[in-house]
Amino acid sequence: MKRHLFSLLFAGSALAAPSNILNVSYDVTREFYQDSNAVFVQAYRAKHGLAPTIDLSNGGSSKQAGAVIAGLEADVVTMNQETDIDAIARAGLISPEWEKRLPDNSAPYTSPIVFLVRKGNPKAIKDWSDLVKPGVAVIVPNPKTSGNGRYSYLAAWAYARAQPAGSDATATEFIKALFKNVPLLETGGRAATNAFVQKEMGDVLLTFESEVLQITKVFSPDQFDVVYPPTSILAEAPVSVVDQVVDQRGTRDLATAYLEFLWSDEGQKLAVKHYFRPRSEKLLAENAAIFPAIQLAKVDEVFGGWAAAQKTHFADGGIFDQIYQGK
């Protein structure tokens, strides 16, 4: 009895060969993973005879990575950029080679940053240059704490840098002007969405296409318009098992099967259903009506990888800090 109480108190510690895994994810994937967890459990039961439990935790991606580093026992992490998984790898919990263990740089789906504007686009926002005009209020989450924020920032930078006579200096000026138009910085993508949708703040929301399409097609149809700028940035959402945790708990097989499921036909179709761009070329072509082709910059090509982008732009004292403190 005493032993039983003890294990109850420190739940999860005394269970042998657990058939439950925890997916620690970023903010705007809750609907997708709730859906795909159910389908995965069905498929897994059909094949192996037992139904695992998949637990889910959502929050701002860097905050979530921080929790995993501090000891939140995630079997798998599903983040929206490499930096957060790299941070967990640096803490020694994930193999440094994680990116090569699964196809497509370990990112099962992608989603570019696009604009959401109020119905009829009253401020006539068409491209990045419209965001810096006076009187336009831009809602974007904090690039220091959120992947959406970082991608939005980098997309704006890439746009400014690619203009005729564009340079690092002009790009910095552009970002500075852009963040002058940002009335508040929420810490996570969903909080920023709520500020725009629910509290009706701002004229334009910068966030992932998946989030924007969910709002316009599921949550509040006919209140907003989606604007695809001619250029944007490709956000690849990487996933990985957390080696230390799965080895300790004996859940590596289940966790790996769970992640590989995301690349299966069913997994890719679920991604499409939740408006993530699938890796499957065939599915992407079939759904071209949902996912219009736009010119997408890659972080690796424009910024020399996430590590470099992180260091130059988002680290303490980086360009973002300089700009935002000068505001």
Add this chain to the structure above:
Amino acid sequence: MAGATTTFRTKVVAPRRATAESPWIKGTLISILLLFFGFFLILPLYVVFHEAFSKGAGVFFKTFQDRATAHAIWLTLLTAAIAVPLNTVFGVAAAWALTRFQFRGRSLLISLIDLPLWVSPVIGGLIYVLVFGRQGWFGPWLFEHDIKIIFALPGIVLATTFVTFPFVARGLIPLMQAQGHKEEEAAMTLGANGWQIFWRVTVPKIKWGLLYGIILCNARAMGEFGAVSVVSGHIRNKTNTMPLHIEILYNEYQFAAAFAVASVLCVLALVTLIIKTYAEWQAERQLRAAAESVE
């Protein structure tokens, strides 16, 4: 101005009692108070219930059939059921020690009891991450022995206990100080042992103040967000308390459900308030009685 003599023409009005304000000032103060009350207390409360039922009673009740919601309510009650007794025992012990004995560092100890009221609850949560987290002081040892503190029930209970630490002790210390210990001394001369004195004399003397402290402690334990948010890990069906679950529902665009859970928390608070008012009234009577008997 010192020394300068200035004569003011004073208009003599009907003398009034020194404790009475003019009706004009009284009216203004009361209406400011009522306006403030309405805007900051009544209106939000109304909005919570209005939003909770905005999609009809069906959606309201369906919210509670959801496994995650039921679990959040259960976890909140469980957390309170552990944290409140802990703080009750601590509070009584602390109040006893601090009012019965004089010792060096006594006033410092009284101030320290208030510490959780001064620091932000987020800091309260972070302390436990720094101590019990993987990179924390005891983290490596705990992980080696597979004992989970943070991101599990013990962490949530610890954070809640920290935040609700002062309530029982703070309620009891002034009461016990005013009451003195004549009755206990009398009991002792009659041959009662320490245990008997405590249960038969002290507890009946302080019961209303104690109840008041426990209720306050419980209300805060169930409503705590900041500290618990830091140590919870936000795992659905595992480590989400009611306040955290409300945030999750809100972030999932389930506004009616979010407010439905919020309304339950409000009802708990209102019930608490009613019991608290009664306990407070009784405690005050006890305090007055104590003061009179001293005279």
